[in-house]
Amino acid sequence: MPKVLVVGSSVGGSIAADTLRDLGIETILLERDLNYVKPCGGAVPPRAFSDWNIPHDLIDRKVTIAVVHSPRHHSEFPVRSSHPNPETDFIAMVRRERFDRYLRERAMSKGAELIEGKLEHVDFGPRGIKAIYEDKRNKTHVIEADAVIGADGAYSTVAKALGLVRLPMAVAYQERIRLPERAMAYWEQRAALYLGDDVSPDLYAWVFPKCDHVAAGIGAGAGKTKAARQLLANLKHKLRDQLGEGLSVKFEAHHLPMHPRKHLSYDRAALVGDAAGLVQQTSGEGIYWAMKSGEMAARAIAKHLDAPTAANLRRDYDAPWWRAYRSTYLFLRFLQRISYNSDLQREIFAAMCDDPDVQRLTFDSYLNKQIVPVPWLVQLRITKHWLETALREWQQLRREGVAYKAA
Ligand SMILES: Cc1cc2nc3c(=O)[nH]c(=O)nc-3n(C[C@H](O)[C@H](O)[C@H](O)COP(=O)(O)OP(=O)(O)OC[C@H]3O[C@@H](n4cnc5c(N)ncnc54)[C@H](O)[C@@H]3O)c2cc1C
Structure with a gap:
């Protein structure tokens, strides 16, 4: 029976294992430390709860008011999309110790076998992979499988075994x-x-x-x-x-x-979440992206278990991933470049948060995980507002600079 090894049982790995089990694939979930709690702010879009049928009682708080402070501005505005809906217009706050445990236990309840052990290395061969791991008593073991999903985070051992360099x-x-x-x-x-x-x-x-x-x-x-x-x-x-x-x-x-990897798939291997560098650079948001990539990688591997080559997996995981999300990554990277790097940029960013068009655009995109098309009239309005704000903030900072030098 074909078998897939998933390394890392946090959000990305657990959703990958869950998906594989739904598709009837024998799945092993290898986790270094079952008591580990991923350091995280725990902000999750409600979309994650509907996409993977996760109970809302895992949500500690539903944030409906966002506050942005820059050195001079304070902007406070509602979390509201273009089609206001109190059922979905919020940012869910979770504690990773509860959220991750729920996802891992759900994958196990569907039949994923959980092993506590630290992956040391993976050997890739023409007929399968051999994963070498150490258990809690420092004893070495080997798992043989048809393919591996690296959901082992920013310092991924699977990526290292594939010969990939550390990401920025x-x-x-x-x-x-x-x-x-x-x-x-x-x-x-x-x-x-x-x-x-x-x-x-x-x-x-x-x-x-x-x-x-x-x-x-x-x-x-x-x-x-x-x-x-x-x-x-x-x-x-x-x-x-x-x-x-x-x-x-x-x-x-x-x-x-801070940067996605060039490829997400390799012969008999796929990387997901932080291991693949799929965090959004602007916001540091990575939970939804780890879960979504875990699901998509699992589906691609399940489809190609007879020939999990880099070419097959890239066709059914990398290509649809970038087709769906390239514009989101590019837009958010652009936003970071123009928003955070100087006081002028930060003041413009905070002031623009008061613009109802910008608020709707932000939450439509965040809540739906897609860059929504913006009607040209709205684009014109935002551009005009941005130019006026930029000029006003530049003049203000200049006046403050002159006053500071004079003092
Ligand atoms: C301080 C902080 C705040 C953040 N806040 C947010 C936020 O508010 N919202 C948001 O969306 N994102 C946030 N992120 C990003 C988010 O935490 C990550 O993007 C997300 O956890 C990635 O999930 P993952 O499944 O890819 O990997 P991880 O969550 O990093 O999990 C990797 C798993 O692999 C296991 N593992 C690692 N190496 C091995 C090995 N050799 N053998 C076996 N197992 C191994 C680890 O123990 C761990 O369980 C934040 C990150 C940080 C650091």
């Missing part, structure tokens, strides 16, 4: 801070983004609400990672009035790949 990485630091009920009330339905050199020179900082705590974190791109602890301290200083009585309960840090 950013680092994300996050602290979970438990707040008294009174202080949590402010975060009941709110999530905040902070822009600025002092909290995140090239990405953004965030505060995401969970059941009884908030997750406050910062992203730092290549070359800025040494400053990450200080950036997080600066964010907490900014939030001192809201977090004053809070108790720090967990500190987490992890790398995020």
Whole structure:
């Protein structure tokens, strides 16, 4: 019977295993550490819950108000799409310890065999793969399978065994801070983004609400990672009035790949999620993309188990993936280049968040996971607003610069 090994039982790996089992494929799920909790803000689009039939009781909070702070602006606006619907117009906040466990256990309930062990290496042969892993007692074992799905995250051992280089990485630091009920009330339905050199020179900082705590974190791109602890301290200083009585309960840090790999598939192997570099560079959003790529890779492998060659898998996984999502990746990368890198860009970005057209466009795309076509009249309106805002912000920063020099 054909067998597929999935390495990593987080969001990408569990959805891959779940899909393989739905297709009747014998599946082994190899996880380094069953107690591991992926450091993560846990913001998930509601689409993930409907796409994979996930119960809403895994959602800690439904965020319906987004707040964006730049050094000079404060913008607060509803999470609302072009066709307002309270059932779907929110950002789900989950705790990865619950969310990932649910997905893993569901894959197991469908018959995926779970093994706790750390993948050390994969040998690829003409008739199959041999995966060498170490169990918790440092004993070495071998799994033979027809193909492997690498869902083993940013430091993927499967990618290394395929001879691939490390992707460019950013680092994300996050602290979970438990707040008294009174202080949590402010975060009941709110999530905040902070822009600025002092909290995140090239990405953004965030505060995401969970059941009884908030997750406050910062992203730092290549070359800025040494400053990450200080950036997080600066964010907490900014939030001192809201977090004053809070108790720090967990500190987490992890790398995020900042570029997709050239290929997602290889002979007898497919990479998904962070292992494939499928995080959105602008937002650091990777959960939905890991799940979707896990599903698509599993379907392609199941279809070609008699000949899981790079060419076959690229035709049925890489090609449809990029057909569906290339424009999303390109647009969001462009948005990052024009939004986060200087105070002028950040002020324009925050000011544009007050524009109802921009709000609708943002949430239509985020909630549906597609760049929605924009009518030309709306494009014209946004462009005019952007030019006016850019000119106003440039003049303001110039005036402030002149005043600062004079002082
Ligand atoms: C601080 C931070 C905040 C984030 N916030 C958000 C957010 O709010 N929303 C969002 O969408 N995304 C967010 N992301 C990104 C998101 O966490 C990732 O994109 C997502 O978890 C990727 O899922 P994955 O299944 O590809 O890999 P991962 O979640 O990284 O899981 C990899 C799995 O593989 C296992 N593994 C690794 N190596 C081996 C091995 N050798 N053998 C066996 N098992 C192995 C690991 O133990 C782990 O279980 C954030 C990331 C960080 C770091």
